[in-house]
Amino acid sequence: MNPILSFVIILIGIYGLAVSTNIIKSVFCVTIIEAGLILLFLNLGQYEGGLIPIMEALGIEIVDPIPQALMITTIVIGSTITSLALMISIKIFHITGSIEWKDFIKRK
Amino acid sequence: MLKRLRTVTPLIKYLLIILLGLVLTMFIISFADYQTIYNNISRLFYQTNGFFDTGSRNIVTAIYLDYRLFDSLFEAGILLVAVTGIGWISQHDDEQENAHFMLDKYKTPELFITFSRLVYPIMLLFGLYIVLNGHNSPGGGFQGGAVIASALLILFYIDLKKSTNMKAILTIEKWLFISLIIISVISLFTRGELFTNFIPLDGNADLKSIYLIALNIIIGAKVALGLTAVFIAFLKEGR
Numbered sequence: 147m148n149p150i151l152s153f154v155i156i157l158i159g160i161y162g163l164a165v166s167t168n169i170i171k172s173v174f175c176v177t178i179i180e181a182g183l184i185l186l187f188l189n190l191g192q193y194e195g196g197l198i199p200i201m202e203a204l205g206i207e208i209v210d211p212i213p214q215a216l217m218i219t220t221i222v223i224g225s226t227i228t229s230l231a232l233m234i235s236i237k238i239f240h241i242t243g244s245i246e247w248k249d250f251i252k253r254k
Numbered sequence: 255m256l257k258r259l260r261t262v263t264p265l266i267k268y269l270l271i272i273l274l275g276l277v278l279t280m281f282i283i284s285f286a287d288y289q290t291i292y293n294n295i296s297r298l299f300y301q302t303n304g305f306f307d308t309g310s311r312n313i314v315t316a317i318y319l320d321y322r323l324f325d326s327l328f329e330a331g332i333l334l335v336a337v338t339g340i341g342w343i344s345q346h347d348d349e350q351e352n353a354h355f356m357l358d359k360y361k362t363p364e365l366f367i368t369f370s371r372l373v374y375p376i377m378l379l380f381g382l383y384i385v386l387n388g389h390n391s392p393g394g395g396f397q398g399g400a401v402i403a404s405a406l407l408i409l410f411y412i413d414l415k416k417s418t419n420m421k422a423i424l425t426i427e428k429w430l431f432i433s434l435i436i437i438s439v440i441s442l443f444t445r446g447e448l449f450t451n452f453i454p455l456d457g458n459a460d461l462k463s464i465y466l467i468a469l470n471i472i473i474g475a476k477v478a479l480g481l482t483a484v485f486i487a488f489l490k491e492g493r
Contacts, residue, residue, distance in 0.1 A: 149288070153281050157274045164270055190292065199313040200392065201305045208313065210297040211304075215317035218396050219329040222477060226336035229484045233340050 148189045155182030169235045169245045173228060180224045187213040187220075308451060309462025310389040318394075319469050323438055323449040330476055334431050337480040341420055344487040370408045377405035385474040389466040398470075399477025406482050410489070423483045430476050437468060 159179035166172050191210025199211035235245060242249050300313050308316040318326045385398030440452040453462045 149285055150278075150282055153278065153285075157278055161270060161274055165267060190288075191297065198392070199300070200390075201301075201311045201313065204305075206301075208297065208301055210294070211300055211313040211317055212296055215314045215322065216325075218314065218318060218394070219325060222396050222400075223329060223332055223336075226333055226340075226480065226484065229488070230336050230340055230343075233343050233487065237343055 149186055152182045152185035152189060155179075155185065158182075167247055169238060169247060169250070170232070172247075173231045173235065176231065177224070177228055180220070184217050184220060187217050305459070307455070308466070309453075309457075309459040310466050312389055312391065312394070315389050315394050315466065315470070319389075319466055320450055326473070327434065327438065327449070330431055330434055330473065333476060333480050334427055337427065337483050338424060340484055340487045341424060344490060367412055370412050374405055374408050374412065377401060377408065381405060381474075381478075385470050386467060388470040389463050395470040395473030396477055399474040400481065402474065402478040403481035403485075406478065407485055410485075418482075418486055420483060420486060423479050423486075427476060427479055427483075430472050430479075434469065434472050434476075437465070437472070 156179050159175045159177075159182060162175035162178065163172055166175060191213050193209065195207065196209035197206050199208040199214065201208070238250055239245050242253055300317070304313045304316050305311060308320040310316040310320070381398045381401035383398075384393035384401060385395060388394035388398065437452075438449050441450045442448050444452045445454060451462055451465045453465060
């Protein structure tokens with residue numbers, strides 16, 4: 147059930163990207179997609195009774211550490227990409243005077 | 255083209271919802287038996303070999319600093335490029351004080367400043383603890399770097415007259431990235447393969463942790479400085 151829920155979050159983000167007319171809202175939708183992706187990946191390696199991947203004693207049963215290691219990098223990259231997008235949208239606001247997609251496209 | 259872009263008609267919205275529902279049903283059908291496709295070979299490999307190969311009790315740290323160090327190198331590169339781009343896009347001026355605009359408009363409450371002074375050293379110590387024990391306990395360079403960055407951001411509220419040099423931060427970031435590459439290439443001469451631990455494979459676990467601690471410190475410093483630079487850029491832009 148949990149992977150389906152996180153995929154629903156990703157689809158909500160895609161719908162928002164398609165519909166939103168505001169640049170800031172588009173950036174938020176990218177963040178929502180990223181959150182759903184992180185949830186999806188973290189759910190993949192889980193199973194009942196699995197411990198966190200820290201070998202404090204030998205022979206304990208751990209969950210799959212690969213998705214967690216991938217998602218650590220995703221979180222850091224996602225935060226920087228979001229801030230880069232927000233900085234570009236600030237620049238667009240300084241140039242065009244609004245943060246609507248239609249004004250930005252019309253200017254060209 | 256422009257007319258169509260200006261307003262998204264309700265018909266297109268309904269069509270989009272139907273399309274996304276179709277994608278969702280495809281996902282549910284293909285994910286129904288993922289437990290049988292998803293095998294636990296990699297999990298069992300890391301469970302048995304992870305500690306002996308890398309000397310790290312935290313298997314996640316073992317993966318992003320030893321098995322898949324290539325990923326982390328490119329991740330650090332993306333961080334460097336993104337922070338440099340943010341610094342380049344925002345027209346910053348080195349002489350100006352950072353938090354001047356905060357002081358003018360919002361007047362930071364006295365209570366917040368007092369409690370920040372109490373919390374600041376504890377947060378810094380906690381971040382350093384997370385970075386230094388990344389190979390033994392939950393944590394590592396990325397998480398500890400984020401904690402240290404939030405501690406440094408509190409410093410801007412305490413000391414409103416503080417001004418930082420953005421160019422110096424970017425220069426330190428570049429040198430940290432170069433040292434990250436150099437440390438990970440040393441293993442070519444001691445072990446004969448690129449991008450792993452430079453201590454030989456049959457070495458002691460305590461000896462192997464030297465490499466892990468060094469890389470965790472470098473990555474932590476990179477993340478902390480990068481997030482601080484992003485915050486400074488936004489502070490200067492928001493005037």
